[in-house]
Structures are given as C-alpha cells and as structure tokens.
Amino acid sequence: MKKFILSISLIGAFAFYVLMSSPQLVLVVAQTPVSPPTEEGSNQNPTPPISGNPTETDTQSQPPATAPTPAPVPVAAAPKPSSGLYKDGSYTGPLTDAYYGYVQVQAVIQGGKLADVSFLRYPNDRGTSIYINSQAMPYLKMEAIQAQSAKVDIISGATATSEAFIKSLGSALASAKS
Numbered sequence: 001m002k003k004f005i006l007s008i009s010l011i012g013a014f015a016f017y018v019l020m021s022s023p024q025l026v027l028v029v030a031q032t033p034v035s036p037p038t039e040e041g042s043n044q045n046p047t048p049p050i051s052g053n054p055t056e057t058d059t060q061s062q063p064p065a066t067a068p069t070p071a072p073v074p075v076a077a078a079p080k081p082s083s084g085l086y087k088d089g090s091y092t093g094p095l096t097d098a099y100y101g102y103v104q105v106q107a108v109i110q111g112g113k114l115a116d117v118s119f120l121r122y123p124n125d126r127g128t129s130i131y132i133n134s135q136a137m138p139y140l141k142m143e144a145i146q147a148q149s150a151k152v153d154i155i156s157g158a159t160a161t162s163e164a165f166i167k168s169l170g171s172a173l174a175s176a177k178s
Contacts, residue, residue, distance in 0.1 A: 084112015085148065086176040093168030095121065100129050103164035107172040114148050117141045117169060122161065132158045140165045149173065 086109040095102045101123030108116040119137055123129040136158035143152040150170035154162040 084109075086112055086114065086173065088112065089176065091172040091176045092120065093170070093172035096164040096167045098123055098164035099160040101125065103161060103168055105165060105168045105172060107169060107176060109176050114145055114173070117144050133161055136161055137165075144169055 088109050088111070090106055090108050092106045093104060095104045102121050103119070103123070104121040106118045106120050107114055108118070117140075119141075122133050122137065124133060136155040139155055140152055140162060144150060144165075150166050150173055152162070152166060154166075
C-alpha cells in the first residue's frame with residue numbers, strides 16, 4: 001500500500017512539473033480597425049446589412065482587394081574593413097590540464113578576427129571522454145568565434161575541458177593581440 005501511494009505521489013508530482021514547465025498559451029485576438037466617427041455617432045464606412053447570399057452584382061460592385069505596397073527598404077553601406085583585434089595568422093595555445101587529459105587549441109586569425117579554432121589535443125582515450133568532448137567542443141568553438149575571445153560559457157558536464165579550452169585559447173589570443 002505504501003508503494004502504491006508513493007507511486008501515485010510521484011506521478012502526480014511529475015504531472016504537476018510538466019504542466020508548470022510547459023509554455024503558457026497566449027490567445028491573440030485580431031481586431032478590425034474601426035473608422036472614427038465623422039458626424040455625431042455615424043461611421044464613414046457603415047457596415048452593410050447582412051442579406052443572405054451575395055449575388056453577382058453584389059460582388060462586382062465592390063472594388064477588388066489589393067495588397068498594401070511594401071515600403072522601400074534602405075540599403076546599408078558596405079561595412080568598412082577594420083584592422084580587428086588580432087594580427088592575422090595561426091596561434092597555438094599551450095597544453096592545458098583537463099584532468100582526464102590535456103587540451104591544446106590553435107586559433108586562426110583572418111582579417112583581424114578569430115575565424116577558426118582547432119583542437120590539436122583533447123581527452124580522447126576513454127569512451128566517456130570521447131562522448132563528452134564530441135558534444136562540448138563544437139559549442140566551445142562556436143561561442144569563441146561568436147564572442148571573438150576566450151570568454152565563453154563553461155559546458156555543463158565538460159567543466160574541465162571547458163576550463164582548459166578557455167586557458168589555452170586565451171593564451172593563443174593573447175599572443176595574437178595587435
């Protein structure tokens with residue numbers, strides 16, 4: 001009996017969690033614009049009375065609906081080439097301890113910006129390390145290129161690899177400073 005009550009409690013708690021964590025539904029109601037009154041209590045475009053099925057003459061007398069013409073989009077000037085933060089070239093960071101192995105990265109700088117990050121060495125001698133790093137490394141690389149620095153978020157579950165990546169890339173970028 002205790003197991004049954006415990007099971008029901010767990011199912012109820014899970015159902016409550018799912019209901020509370022699901023996105024809230026938002027009801028959007030479209031409103032038809034109404035013309036402002038021109039005279040006392042009358043509209044410019046009064047609504048015609050509903051009169052059963054429309055005839056051909058009814059549909060022909062109404063002007064065809066046309067789509068609004070989109071406004072012209074201004075064209076932005078081409079961005080001026082900047083000198084960037086870094087000197088162009090490839091810069092290799094030091095081997096950094098990641099507990100289960102070492103991490104070493106190479107930063108490629110093009111046009112003064114971080115263009116690519118390659119992992120030269122990373123923990124890959126255990127199945128778990130291979131799995132974790134195959135998940136974490138693309139995110140670390142993407143964030144570093146997006147941030148144009150080694151200041152990236154640590155990947156949960158790959159903390160040691162993330163910290164070693166930050167240190168190795170930070171050193172590589174420091175040597176690439178212009």
